Amino acid sequence: MDLFSTLVLLLDSTVRLSVPLLFAALAGLYSERSGVFDIGLEGKMLAGAFAAGAAAAVSGSAWVGLMAAVLVSSFMALVHGFASITHRGNQIVSGVAINFIAAGSTIILGQAWFSQGGRTPLVGSDGRFGAIHLPFADALRGVPVVGPLYSQLLSGHSLLVYLAFLLVPFTWWVLFRTRFGLRLRAVGENPAAVDTAGISVQWLRYRAVICTGVLTGLAGTYLALAQNAGFVKDMTAGRGFIALAALIFAKWRPVPVMFACLLFGFLDALSIRIQGTPLPLIGRVPVQFMQALPYILTVVLLAGFIGRAIPPRAGGVPYVKER
Amino acid sequence: MSTPYAKLPAWADYGLIPLINLLVAFVVAGLVVLLIGENPLRAAVILVDGAIGRGQAIAYTLYYATSFIFTGLAVAVAFHCSLFNIGGEGQAYIGGLGVALVCLTFDSVLPWWLTFPLAIAGAALFGAAWAFIPAYFQAKRGSHIVITTIMFNFIAASLMVYLLVEVLKPAGSQAPQTRTFLEGGQLPKLNWMLEAVGLTVRSAPLNVSFLLALVAAFLVWVLIWRTRLGYEIRMRGHSPKAARYAGVSEVRVIIVTMLISGALAGMMALNPVMGDQNRLQIDFVTGAGFVGIAVALMGRSHPAGIVPAAILFGMLYQGGAELAFEMPGISRDMIVIIQGLVILFAGALEHMFRPSLQALFASFSPRAVGAEAKQGESA
Missing domain, CATH: 1.10.3470 (ABC transporter involved in vitamin B12 uptake, BtuC)
Incomplete structure (x- = not known):
């Protein structure tokens, strides 16, 4: 295989692997920009994936699976909101709790309902989001350079992949060009000012965590019904935390979030690709090092060695209305 | 910044509230057991017997x-x-x-x-x-x-x-x-x-x-x-x-x-x-x-x-x-759920029952809540 087609294959799997990260990181963006830290992305994604897998297996429809995932993830996001907005609990503690509840209940319920060792039954092609072939994909396949790029890299992904990348400009537009977005960012920086303007801080933050719930539901659906054909226990495997890392890496901005997710997806794809094969100059890179690289990069960034990641100022602080 | 919640007597703060929170966590865990079609009380008996029997x-x-x-x-x-x-x-x-x-x-x-x-x-x-x-x-x-x-x-x-x-x-x-x-x-x-x-x-x-x-x-x-x-x-x-x-x-x-x-x-x-x-x-x-x-x-x-x-x-x-x-039906993963619920109710939602308890105490003896508020800080 020549270098070019290898590269296209690598980029193709980069796109596939970065989509769940992108959904989850954008989800976290809404919540954290409104001042509610969310380390429960992992749990909401997992619960969403389970709901998608279970509902699609029972109904046979991918769309029912999607609806179920969005509902379940949003419910869990509301629990997080209830604890951290209404009851002013510790947002980190609440996020940790969500992760555990999701990790345990997906296995217990999966086993009780389907008795397949915690996985949901495999769904047929109707229960999945299949590949969409863009127009002329087959016709252009033979054209050098442009052909493989168009027909392999751009075409042939599921609907959710295109949706994820469309959500990037959409999120940018919402945050920076709408009244809701302005208020959302304001409430994450200075909730007292928003409150003074007569806008409910709590309701605004609730809307933000609902956005988070919907998007983590999409992330879960992608894992269960597009990348796989059903839910497998613990299938998020730390992606929620990588998404969190990507969000920090991108300094809580939508377009950089996309590039951070693509970078982490690329590292993942690369580590699968070069597993065991020695590289020129460096020699054999341990797989474990490649897996740890996103986390190491995030720590280095947080320490301020490459730029500075400054979180929303009111993040993590419950808002107490003055009486 | 002022504390968002008023103080309760120390015994309620360190005994009653954690107990209520824990109880709620276990009740919700019991609901999960119900959801998968088992009897939560029987499960609890087996669990306790299996742990200290x-x-x-x-x-x-x-x-x-x-x-x-x-x-x-x-x-x-x-x-x-x-x-x-x-x-x-x-x-x-x-x-x-x-x-x-x-x-x-x-x-x-x-x-x-x-x-x-x-x-x-x-x-x-x-x-x-x-x-x-x-x-x-x-x-x-x-x-x-x-x-x-x-x-x-x-x-x-x-x-x-x-x-x-x-x-x-x-x-x-x-x-x-x-x-x-x-x-x-x-x-x-x-x-x-x-x-x-x-x-x-x-x-x-x-x-x-x-x-x-x-x-x-x-x-x-x-x-x-x-x-x-x-x-x-x-x-x-x-x-x-x-x-x-x-x-x-x-x-x-x-x-x-x-x-x-x-x-x-x-x-x-x-x-x-x-x-x-x-x-x-x-x-x-x-x-x-x-x-x-x-x-x-x-x-x-x-x-x-x-x-x-x-x-x-x-x-x-x-x-x-x-x-x-x-x-x-109840594998070891049930513990992970209980763990999550304990973290949720004893941690993130620790203040959930405080206002109602506060009101309850105030209705019995307003002084117990008000007067002890200042001493309670040291604990």
Whole structure:
């Protein structure tokens, strides 16, 4: 295989692997920009994936699976909101709790309902989001350079992949060009000012965590019904935390979030690709090092060695209305 | 900033509210059991009987509790400085490396009671070292300790898999684990202690690190409430501004607190690695670092609360195994749900019942709530 087609294959799997990260990181963006830290992305994604897998297996429809995932993830996001907005609990503690509840209940319920060792039954092609072939994909396949790029890299992904990348400009537009977005960012920086303007801080933050719930539901659906054909226990495997890392890496901005997710997806794809094969100059890179690289990069960034990641100022602080 | 909630009498604050929160967590867990079509009351009976019904079961319960005391104390010490050390899992994992290196070096030359102190030092040193980097970044560069410690959990997992697969595995072996330690690297069991009070224990992994855990709990109490350093830690935890004004070096307190926290988490490794499996295995921590969060929240960061909370989670682990045997629908993962619910209700939603209790107390004796409010601050 020549270098070019290898590269296209690598980029193709980069796109596939970065989509769940992108959904989850954008989800976290809404919540954290409104001042509610969310380390429960992992749990909401997992619960969403389970709901998608279970509902699609029972109904046979991918769309029912999607609806179920969005509902379940949003419910869990509301629990997080209830604890951290209404009851002013510790947002980190609440996020940790969500992760555990999701990790345990997906296995217990999966086993009780389907008795397949915690996985949901495999769904047929109707229960999945299949590949969409863009127009002329087959016709252009033979054209050098442009052909493989168009027909392999751009075409042939599921609907959710295109949706994820469309959500990037959409999120940018919402945050920076709408009244809701302005208020959302304001409430994450200075909730007292928003409150003074007569806008409910709590309701605004609730809307933000609902956005988070919907998007983590999409992330879960992608894992269960597009990348796989059903839910497998613990299938998020730390992606929620990588998404969190990507969000920090991108300094809580939508377009950089996309590039951070693509970078982490690329590292993942690369580590699968070069597993065991020695590289020129460096020699054999341990797989474990490649897996740890996103986390190491995030720590280095947080320490301020490459730029500075400054979180929303009111993040993590419950808002107490003055009486 | 003023406290968002008014004070309750101390006994309600430290006894009643945690109890109500815990109760609600178990009621919700019971609903999950109902949801999968089993009887929650019968499940509870099996669980409790499986955890403390026989001498063997009690020994296992205390074995699990040992690990949770260490990780619970680790989280609690950091809490007092208002730091959230979520990295107990990784610190314990790396602590295991310290234990294993000591045992592999000295197990053929020293008896266990000489290896043990060295292993304690190794575990504490390695655990503390793993906590040092996040602590330094938090103190010096202001990077959020929660995020860095999460990242360090993943980095620790990758590092340990690499070391076990590529470096520590004996030649010719397939399993990613070290060789079995000789007698000098094995901790004696404590089963005779239970047999002395008339219980029968056939074989259980309860070992002397349980006693070390109790000593550690006492020392943490001394540290936090009876030393100058403990005072500085609590002062920084209550009000970083006040601490700075009083001349406490924030950088030093943060780093020292995290080193102690990491050392405690690392010492958890003694229990499974040196006390039970006698070798370093992949994933030997099995979530004990995270259980520490639930234990610390439930025990309200006080050793006197942490030890019973750890024993309760030990019961859940041991009884949960029995329960999975009796009711196949309820596997060990049920504990993960309970753990999450305890963290949710005893941690994030700890204030949920406070306003209504407050109103209740106020209706009985307004003075009890109002007058004691000012004294209650010291606790």
